Amino acid sequence: MEMIGAIVHQLTRNLTEEQIREAGFAPYFVDHTAGVYPTAASGAPWNAAGIGVKGDLIADLTEDLAAEQKARVTYDNILRLSDDPDVNDVIKFLRAREIVHFQRFGEGLRLAKERMDEKNLYYINPSFDK
Secondary structure, rough: HHHHHHHHHHOOOOOOOOHHHHOOHHHHHHOOOOOOOOEEOOOOOOOOOHOOOOOOOOHHHHHHHHHHHHHHHHHHHHHOOOOOHHHHHHHHHHHHHHHHHHHHHHHHHHHHHHOOOHHHHOOOOOOOOO
């Protein structure tokens, strides 16, 4: 998220008042000036409620896999809309990183399943129940 914030800062730090109005950035500017305030495209502020942690190895790794895919889709959508080569280079890097993370979490999930009693895989919380 820090890299996206840095991109937003670089793109908005020198906007004139006229550019702010023309870009439809005025409502955001009123609340945050040109400060980086992490929100979804819908305007909903980021918060930790979106991070699902259950303390169950299978549930948590599956959640991690989903989060990486959701981030990749977001980067795909940014690339569809962006015509700035510098922004696109960073987004492509972040997108590639999400793919690698997805692969590593997938490997972790596979290894976890291999080391567990298969009959209990969805019957217990393997991180807590013995």
